[in-house]
Amino acid sequence: MAGFEPLAEELVRKSLAEAAQEDLSYSHGRIFGSMYTTPHEKALEGHKMFLEANLGNPGLFPGTAKLEREVISILAGLMHHHGADGYITSGGTESNITALWIARKLANGNLDVMVPRSAHFSVFKAIDLLGMNRVDIDLDSEFRMDLTDLENKLSKHQTAAVVAVAGTTELGVVDPIEKIGEMLDGTRIYLHVDAAFGGFVLPFMDKPAPPFDFSVKQVSSITLDPHKMGLSTPPAGGFLVRKPSWLDLTAFSSPYLTQEKALSLLGTRASASVASCWAVLRSLGHVGYVEVVSECMDKTRYLAKRLGEEGFDLVMEPLMNIVAIRTGKRLSSPAEVCKHMATRGWNLSMSVHPKALRMVVMPHINRINIDELILDLLEITHHLRPEVKV
Amino acid sequence: MAGFEPLAEELVRKSLAEAAQEDLSYSHGRIFGSMYTTPHEKALEGHKMFLEANLGNPGLFPGTAKLEREVISILAGLMHHHGADGYITSGGTESNITALWIARKLANGNLDVMVPRSAHFSVFKAIDLLGMNRVDIDLDSEFRMDLTDLENKLSKHQTAAVVAVAGTTELGVVDPIEKIGEMLDGTRIYLHVDAAFGGFVLPFMDKPAPPFDFSVKQVSSITLDPHKMGLSTPPAGGFLVRKPSWLDLTAFSSPYLTQEKALSLLGTRASASVASCWAVLRSLGHVGYVEVVSECMDKTRYLAKRLGEEGFDLVMEPLMNIVAIRTGKRLSSPAEVCKHMATRGWNLSMSVHPKALRMVVMPHINRINIDELILDLLEITHHLRPEVKV
Numbered sequence: 001m002a003g004f005e006p007l008a009e010e011l012v013r014k015s016l017a018e019a020a021q022e023d024l025s026y027s028h029g030r031i032f033g034s035m036y037t038t039p040h041e042k043a044l045e046g047h048k049m050f051l052e053a054n055l056g057n058p059g060l061f062p063g064t065a066k067l068e069r070e071v072i073s074i075l076a077g078l079m080h081h082h083g084a085d086g087y088i089t090s091g092g093t094e095s096n097i098t099a100l101w102i103a104r105k106l107a108n109g110n111l112d113v114m115v116p117r118s119a120h121f122s123v124f125k126a127i128d129l130l131g132m133n134r135v136d137i138d139l140d141s142e143f144r145m146d147l148t149d150l151e152n153k154l155s156k157h158q159t160a161a162v163v164a165v166a167g168t169t170e171l172g173v174v175d176p177i178e179k180i181g182e183m184l185d186g187t188r189i190y191l192h193v194d195a196a197f198g199g200f201v202l203p204f205m206d207k208p209a210p211p212f213d214f215s216v217k218q219v220s221s222i223t224l225d226p227h228k229m230g231l232s233t234p235p236a237g238g239f240l241v242r243k244p245s246w247l248d249l250t251a252f253s254s255p256y257l258t259q260e261k262a263l264s265l266l267g268t269r270a271s272a273s274v275a276s277c278w279a280v281l282r283s284l285g286h287v288g289y290v291e292v293v294s295e296c297m298d299k300t301r302y303l304a305k306r307l308g309e310e311g312f313d314l315v316m317e318p319l320m321n322i323v324a325i326r327t328g329k330r331l332s333s334p335a336e337v338c339k340h341m342a343t344r345g346w347n348l349s350m351s352v353h354p355k356a357l358r359m360v361v362m363p364h365i366n367r368i369n370i371d372e373l374i375l376d377l378l379e380i381t382h383h384l385r386p387e388v389k390v
Numbered sequence: 391m392a393g394f395e396p397l398a399e400e401l402v403r404k405s406l407a408e409a410a411q412e413d414l415s416y417s418h419g420r421i422f423g424s425m426y427t428t429p430h431e432k433a434l435e436g437h438k439m440f441l442e443a444n445l446g447n448p449g450l451f452p453g454t455a456k457l458e459r460e461v462i463s464i465l466a467g468l469m470h471h472h473g474a475d476g477y478i479t480s481g482g483t484e485s486n487i488t489a490l491w492i493a494r495k496l497a498n499g500n501l502d503v504m505v506p507r508s509a510h511f512s513v514f515k516a517i518d519l520l521g522m523n524r525v526d527i528d529l530d531s532e533f534r535m536d537l538t539d540l541e542n543k544l545s546k547h548q549t550a551a552v553v554a555v556a557g558t559t560e561l562g563v564v565d566p567i568e569k570i571g572e573m574l575d576g577t578r579i580y581l582h583v584d585a586a587f588g589g590f591v592l593p594f595m596d597k598p599a600p601p602f603d604f605s606v607k608q609v610s611s612i613t614l615d616p617h618k619m620g621l622s623t624p625p626a627g628g629f630l631v632r633k634p635s636w637l638d639l640t641a642f643s644s645p646y647l648t649q650e651k652a653l654s655l656l657g658t659r660a661s662a663s664v665a666s667c668w669a670v671l672r673s674l675g676h677v678g679y680v681e682v683v684s685e686c687m688d689k690t691r692y693l694a695k696r697l698g699e700e701g702f703d704l705v706m707e708p709l710m711n712i713v714a715i716r717t718g719k720r721l722s723s724p725a726e727v728c729k730h731m732a733t734r735g736w737n738l739s740m741s742v743h744p745k746a747l748r749m750v751v752m753p754h755i756n757r758i759n760i761d762e763l764i765l766d767l768l769e770i771t772h773h774l775r776p777e778v779k780v
Contacts, residue, residue: 004464006675020439022453049410054624063412074394090480091658121642122657131521234444235658252511256739267512268481268625270660285396349646
């Protein structure tokens with residue numbers, strides 16, 4: 001069969017090495033367009049020790065299963081509800097799907113889901129997959145879910161769930177979750193918080209963050225991703241529910257496995273990532289993450305300050321480690337800038353609400369990278385402005 | 391925060407080592423209840439080289455993306471349709487969900503899905519998740535989808551899809567896919583084949599296997615899992631569609647990433663597993679898998695013969711590397727036997743259609759393991775029969 005002859009060992013190794021070489025590396029400090037980073041060395045070490053494990057059949061891997069219980073217990077504490085339960089997922093998409101699947105089960109036929117326009121596309125995907133109806137909620141002047149629009153639309157729909165975001169992908173803003181909770185108080189509407197990015201940033205900030213987790217009593221479930229700012233190896237997402245019994249709503253009988261019921265959306269699970277999470281959480285501890293976040297925020301403020309000094313129009317003062325600059329005199333087209341910056345080895349990205357050039361200051365970024373980025377950004381935006389004589 | 395203080399490096403390492411020790415290991419030859427096995431050494435090597443990669447954002451990892459294209463090309467060829475497209479998923483569940491999601495998109499409002507009672511529970515889960523309606527199809531005397539029952543039910547339902555199985559989880563049987571295809575000819579009903587297990591067995595058998603792949607022209611999509619008999623590291627599933635354009639039906643705009651649209655169900659993807667797949671596929675080649683399957687089938691026939699000699703009632707002559715023995719005089723309760731065998735370090739499992747004790751002969755099993763298994767099985771089933779004087 002064509003292309004399916006065995007290759008000699010040295011050729012396999014050579015091809016893998018070449019492919020690895022072609023991939024970009026976070027460690028070069030030129031990736032500003034990703035919410036991922038070099039995993040922590042302990043995460044890598046833990047991952048490599050558990051490459052056989054599969055928590056799809058947990059009775060065979062009681063050691064890995066125990067590590068997962070400890071990770072979930074730490075995450076539940078971090079989210080201010082020790083009684084929460086959940087599991088390590090493959091990432092935000094699986095977690096968001098599971099949340100809305102549970103919401104649909106609880107909703108007695110209601111299918112409408114209120115989602116801010118700033119939500120990650122995985123939420124839109126989950127709604128489509130589940131056959132639910134998406135109701136878009138406008139953003140307020142600070143790019144957060146607009147409470148008036150939400151209130152208005154809640155009154156007109158058979159709402160199953162509201163999805164709020166703690167740390168939007170585009171700008172890192174936090175929806176007014178406490179107020180949304182108050183609005184939902186006394187209803188049976190499910191409130192899911194997508195803190196895929198913010199879940200490993202907000203709890204570790206030097207300034208108190210707006211309440212977004214189970215401390216808001218109406219919050220039903222939370223997505224938070226160890227493989228983003230948690231520094232775990234991908235794929236490693238986290239999914240927590242306030243009431244452990246809700247996990248049974250999506251359980252399926254699994255007669256041929258070691259457990260009677262399979263709870264998670266996926267069968268086979270990225271179990272080496274569970275060990276990876278455990279290793280980095282226990283190595284860094286709360287204090288270690290405070291340091292990680294503090295360093296990222298220092299560099300973020302530096303980037304924002306420098307961009308401002310150079311005349312770029314910041315969308316907002318960064319709340320988290322994301323900086324966005326608006327289209328305007330100094331920046332004609334974010335897409336064009338991204339493309340030109342890519343030819344110089346930079347990866348930047350874009351936001352849509354508002355249209356802007358977006359930079360995420362992950363732990364792999366240092367100040368020299370920022371200085372170099374700004375030099376190239378100045379050159380490229382200068383050349384891209386047709387009205388400027390070069 | 392309780393439990394979230396940093397641990398010293400040596401304690402982290404010690405705890406991980408203890409957890410790894412608690413996990414069972416395929417290499418001890420006592421796991422007969424799993425469709426997983428020790429990954430191939432090249433799979434492990436490839437996996438470890440790509441722990442940062444994330445094909446959720448493929449522009450950053452062009453090397454890994456190229457490896458995936460090559461894997462998909464090999465799998466498409468193996469499934470007899472070079473024009474097929476697809477991607478590496480997290481496993482059978484994601485692949486089966488994606489197949490039925492596409493089927494729903496193509497079905498113009500039809501929501502009924504015909505599924506044999508022998509289908510893996512991930513298919514039932516996918517139907518629930520997608521808000522589709524499950525129509526159970528009975529099994530014939532050989533535990534395959536019953537064609538008369540299927541024909542009868544097709545005439546009464548608004549059918550979106552039929553799911554057929556090539557290598558059932560319980561018994562390793564193959565549904566009459568060619569005949570099912572003929573029955574669907576001229577309709578717009580989507581035919582998905584779940585070959586999660588069989589996809590890496592049937593193409594490599596010494597006897598010609600019944601047609602199950604794209605060689606049956608009505609087959610729309612196929613699930614086949616590299617992390618089962620493909621010897622890749624988990625999680626690594628495969629999903630192939632006959633028409634590449636169908637992948638666009640479930641695509642979502644991903645403005646902040648390097649690609650315009652995200653095709654796969656999950657965002658972050660187990661990309662180290664892609665390198666792992668590539669490495670094992672290219673190391674073994676077609677001829678290597680023929681050898682793997684041939685050895686498994688030899689040991690399977692040996693196990694079946696020995697069980698027969700000892701008076702156990704085989705459910706059927708094994709077609710693939712799964713042996714099941716029926717409840718009867720020699721075997722009172724499969725569940726009891728599993729429990730007792732577990733106290734002696736064996737992992738066996740059960741099937742429901744029919745109620746039986748089930749053993750999968752994966753590559754980690756050798757003849758000595760089989761001989762020891764039978765000795766313990768004889769002792770335990772002897773003691774469990776109350777009518778026998780010990």
